[in-house]
Amino acid sequence: MAEQRGKIAAIDNVIDPGELAKAAPSELARNHIGEIEIELAQPVGADVYVQNPRTGRLVLDVAGRIAGGGLILSLGADTDRGRHKEAQDLVADGDSLIALAARLNGSLAPLHPRERLERFCREVAGKIVFTTSFGLEDQAILHMLRECSVDLDVVTIDTGRLFPETYALWAETERKYGLRIRAVYPQQGSVEAFVEQYGIDGFYDTHDARLRCCHMRKIEPLSRALAGASGWIVGLRADQSDHRQETKVVSIDERGLLKFSPLFDWSRQDVQSYAKNNQVPLNPLHDRGFVSIGCAPCTRAIAPGEPERAGRWWWEEDAKRECGLHSRRDAGDMVERAPLAPADTAIKGGNSSGA
Numbered sequence: 001m002a003e004q005r006g007k008i009a010a011i012d013n014v015i016d017p018g019e020l021a022k023a024a025p026s027e028l029a030r031n032h033i034g035e036i037e038i039e040l041a042q043p044v045g046a047d048v049y050v051q052n053p054r055t056g057r058l059v060l061d062v063a064g065r066i067a068g069g070g071l072i073l074s075l076g077a078d079t080d081r082g083r084h085k086e087a088q089d090l091v092a093d094g095d096s097l098i099a100l101a102a103r104l105n106g107s108l109a110p111l112h113p114r115e116r117l118e119r120f121c122r123e124v125a126g127k128i129v130f131t132t133s134f135g136l137e138d139q140a141i142l143h144m145l146r147e148c149s150v151d152l153d154v155v156t157i158d159t160g161r162l163f164p165e166t167y168a169l170w171a172e173t174e175r176k177y178g179l180r181i182r183a184v185y186p187q188q189g190s191v192e193a194f195v196e197q198y199g200i201d202g203f204y205d206t207h208d209a210r211l212r213c214c215h216m217r218k219i220e221p222l223s224r225a226l227a228g229a230s231g232w233i234v235g236l237r238a239d240q241s242d243h244r245q246e247t248k249v250v251s252i253d254e255r256g257l258l259k260f261s262p263l264f265d266w267s268r269q270d271v272q273s274y275a276k277n278n279q280v281p282l283n284p285l286h287d288r289g290f291v292s293i294g295c296a297p298c299t300r301a302i303a304p305g306e307p308e309r310a311g312r313w314w315w316e317e318d319a320k321r322e323c324g325l326h327s328r329r330d331a332g333d334m335v336e337r338a339p340l341a342p343a344d345t346a347i348k349g350g351n352s353s354g355a
């Protein structure tokens with residue numbers, strides 16, 4: 001890992017993933033994707049992302065805060081034509097991904113979620129991953145997937161801190177649907193280091209510690225779960241929280257894959273009715289006031305009238321109550337620090353946030 005001061009010399013090819021369209025090229029607003037050229041004060045070692053992803057990424061730190069992350073598309077003194085061609089292909093891939101996401105948004109939105117699932121899995125080439133935490137929405141989606149006999153990678157992130165009821169539902173779900181759900185775990189060394197530094201429940205003490213715990217137990221394992229995927233199926237609904245109001249049926253995730261929310265326009269009541277009518281196995285905690293269910297120490301039941309996600313990290317301010325699974329910016333400073341770049345003067349990087 002290396003750090004170096006630098007300045008933004010140019011901004012180009014800006015895309016608004018929310019609108020799935022090109023945006024004004026003069027600035028990178030929050031959540032936008034684009035190309036930036038950075039002039040560094042001193043050279044640092046790095047590679048072009050397509051040649052070495054481990055040393056081909058960067059993080060922008062502005063006034064002590066993480067302002068964005070990106071991939072290194074080319075290096076300033078890079079005269080290798082092959083490398084430039086690969087970098088151009090990467091940008092072209094981004095353009096075609098936008099076109100595909102826009103087309104799927106138009107064609108999937110009018111359909112029933114089950115038909116959306118069938119169509120998405122048929123039209124998106126490559127590996128598709130469905131991540132489940134065994135909540136109401138995830139269980140409904142899994143039932144639909146089994147009904148339409150779509151074969152894909154079903155994955156859960158076992159943080160090690162789940163409720164006993166969630167583990168029991170996991171086993172019951174595998175029995176009912178006759179499948180094995182792939183479990184992805186946090187890295188042992190990361191867990192040991194966190195517990196040594198903060199204590200077993202250190203996430204209660206500061207927001208920073210909580211984000212570090214979520215990054216180590218959820219976000220990093222999710223990155224491994226999604227490695228090599230072109231599509232990611234999730235149980236988001238637009239009315240789950242203010243933070244999720246902009247949810248679309250298909251969007252482009254910061255990892256550069258299509259993120260598909262087949263229930264984006266369903267209400268909680270719609271999903272409950274579907275689950276009841278189809279005998280979908282559910283977490284018994286839902287009947288005890290637990291609406292959004294995550295790790296046991298960080299989830300409580302909510303009172304009637306409280307927002308759906310009020311029971312998650314209830315000791316924090318509302319605006320902070322996301323773990324970063326659905327936007328790495330939610331994880332703030334926990335974005336993994338990657339090496340800043342180039343071999344000699346300037347780099348071009350695909351940035352995934354606003355600076």
Ligand code: SF4
Pocket residue numbers: 159161203210211213214215217218294295297298323
């Ligand atoms: Fe850690 Fe709580 Fe986040 Fe689970 S929800 S990863 S226990 S901070």
